[in-house]
Amino acid sequence: NPTKPLPPGPKPWPVIGNLPHMGTKPHHSLAAMAKTYGPLMHLRLGFVHVVVAASASVAAQFLKTHDANFSSRPPNSGAKHMAYNYQDLVFAPYGPRWRLLRKICSVHLFSAKALDDFHLVREEEVAILTRTLLASVGKDSVNLGQLLNVCTTNALGRVMLGRRVFSDGDPKADEFKSMVVEMMVLAGVFNLGDFVPALDWLDLQGVAVKMKKLHARFDTFLNAILEEHKINGSSRNEERVDLLSTLISLKDNADGEGGTLSDTEIKALLLNLFVAGTDTSSSTVEWAISELIHNPKLLAQAQEELDTVVGSNRLVTEADLPRLTFLQAIVKETFRLHPSTPLSLPRIAAENCEINGYFIPKGSTLLVNVWAIARDPDMWADPLEFRPGRFLPGGEKPNVDVRGNDFEVIPFGAGRRICAGMSLGLRMVQLLTASLIHGFDWDLPNGQVAEKLNMEEAYGLTLQRASPLMVHPRPRLKPHSYRP
Numbered sequence: 001n002p003t004k005p006l007p008p009g010p011k012p013w014p015v016i017g018n019l020p021h022m023g024t025k026p027h028h029s030l031a032a033m034a035k036t037y038g039p040l041m042h043l044r045l046g047f048v049h050v051v052v053a054a055s056a057s058v059a060a061q062f063l064k065t066h067d068a069n070f071s072s073r074p075p076n077s078g079a080k081h082m083a084y085n086y087q088d089l090v091f092a093p094y095g096p097r098w099r100l101l102r103k104i105c106s107v108h109l110f111s112a113k114a115l116d117d118f119h120l121v122r123e124e125e126v127a128i129l130t131r132t133l134l135a136s137v138g139k140d141s142v143n144l145g146q147l148l149n150v151c152t153t154n155a156l157g158r159v160m161l162g163r164r165v166f167s168d169g170d171p172k173a174d175e176f177k178s179m180v181v182e183m184m185v186l187a188g189v190f191n192l193g194d195f196v197p198a199l200d201w202l203d204l205q206g207v208a209v210k211m212k213k214l215h216a217r218f219d220t221f222l223n224a225i226l227e228e229h230k231i232n233g234s235s236r237n238e239e240r241v242d243l244l245s246t247l248i249s250l251k252d253n254a255d256g257e258g259g260t261l262s263d264t265e266i267k268a269l270l271l272n273l274f275v276a277g278t279d280t281s282s283s284t285v286e287w288a289i290s291e292l293i294h295n296p297k298l299l300a301q302a303q304e305e306l307d308t309v310v311g312s313n314r315l316v317t318e319a320d321l322p323r324l325t326f327l328q329a330i331v332k333e334t335f336r337l338h339p340s341t342p343l344s345l346p347r348i349a350a351e352n353c354e355i356n357g358y359f360i361p362k363g364s365t366l367l368v369n370v371w372a373i374a375r376d377p378d379m380w381a382d383p384l385e386f387r388p389g390r391f392l393p394g395g396e397k398p399n400v401d402v403r404g405n406d407f408e409v410i411p412f413g414a415g416r417r418i419c420a421g422m423s424l425g426l427r428m429v430q431l432l433t434a435s436l437i438h439g440f441d442w443d444l445p446n447g448q449v450a451e452k453l454n455m456e457e458a459y460g461l462t463l464q465r466a467s468p469l470m471v472h473p474r475p476r477l478k479p480h481s482y483r484p
């Protein structure tokens with residue numbers, strides 16, 4: 001009902017609107033603005049209406065009550081230049097092709113069966129990581145996030161392509177991670193051209209040029225993989241059929257009704273999964289370990305649980321995870337304070353609607369500040385403190401989970417476009433975090449004091465640490481435990 005007012009918000013400048021208010025860390029700036037204007041805000045970015053949800057109840061209005069109206073994503077230069085012009089899954093308009101791509105992933109990658117089929121792959125890759133860490137003892141400190149990224153990328157590579165993407169110490173691994181991070185940074189920029197169409201062609205921030213260059217590098221990488229797979233077929237290294245072989249076999253009849261899957265759609269899907277599924281998980285684990293180094297008592301408590309459940313003769317397996325209650329609470333608390341995509345991914349209003357008595361115009365971009373919601377002092381006691389106990393019996397939120405049903409902590413988003421890879425992401429983050437705290441003690445280089453570890457954030461579409469975590473791991477299991 002257009003007679004209702006727009007939600008409150010800061011006064012826009014002519015033409016560019018509130019773009020100058022976004023700052024270098026938009027999730028911080030938007031959280032600060034919500035303190036003045038409330039949990040449902042309206043901004044104008046250029047000529048685009050933007051509404052921002054900054055509380056659990058407002059997020060539930062959008063992502064539950066009105067989810068159907070917000071089930072597509074707004075047009076943006078990232079999707080155009082880097083996601084094969086919307087031919088992917090992440091940016092596909094809500095409709096039959098989105099449903100098909102999403103179904104293929106949920107059946108072949110993320111179903112309980114698919115996840116169980118590949119648990120050995122993940123466990124092997126994590127074991128390889130522990131041996132790399134072991135080999136670093138007595139040498140220079142290691143960049144933990146980088147090694148974690150090699151691990152998540154290889155684990156995903158084996159499931160998707162039937163082979164690892166990197167070997168140990170492969171210089172290409174650094175390059176790949178930096179490409180993924182660059183993509184997230186570029187996708188996280190509020191690009192003027194997206195909001196002031198008349199200025200798009202000028203590319204004043206130089207974002208489109210960078211996007212096109214980066215896309216060309218990814219496309220070369222993906223073309224090589226696709227051609228190699230068509231020639232060699234599925235790799236015989238893995239017992240299970242990899243996703244790419246499945247996709248190629250589905251090309252001419254992808255939905256059982258003669259629908260097709262083009263080479264471009266296959267490449268776009270692989271790209272989505274590698275970009276959405278590697279750095280998100282590895283940087284979450286880097287945050288978790290950073291928090292535990294920063295809070296040595298919690299680390300000791302987690303190690304005690306692991307020693308009781310797993311012992312000191314072998315590495316952690318996925319079968320141990322359900323019995324690791326404190327570990328699970330640590331992972332939830334990490335997702336609460338350090339959600340990998342602090343503003344989630346944007347949605348767009350298909351029609352006019354009304355929320356909490358305010359008018360939300362058709363075509364509005366919806367941003368959900370999942371970072372601010374999870375630090376809302378009305379919902380969380382001492383919200384800035386890392387306190388996993390809040391998720392345990394006797395704590396303030398014993399039954400709250402991070403899977404999109406409890407809106408005060410929604411690191412994976414919610415509703416029909418909730419993260420497609422949530423089940424895999426959660427398992428990988430739990431397994432990695434458990435294995436690292438069980439397998440090692442952690443020293444900081446150059447006499448840095450643990451309690452003073454820098455916990456600042458950098459900004460992209462994903463939440464990186466401002467300074468990468470550099471560490472000296474010290475093994476704490478019997479030596480044979482790390483061997484294959």
Ligand code: HEM
Nearest residue numbers: 090276277280281340345412413414417418419420421425
């Ligand atoms: C730490 C792990 C992860 C986090 C925190 C995360 C977070 C998110 C978020 C917030 C969204 C947007 C949801 C929305 O619009 O409501 C999303 C979408 C998506 N994620 Fe994840 N993600 C993670 C891991 C993964 C993994 C491992 C994969 C795949 C291998 C993946 C694939 C996707 C895809 C394909 C989408 C788009 C879904 C759609 O548009 O229908 N993510 N993720």
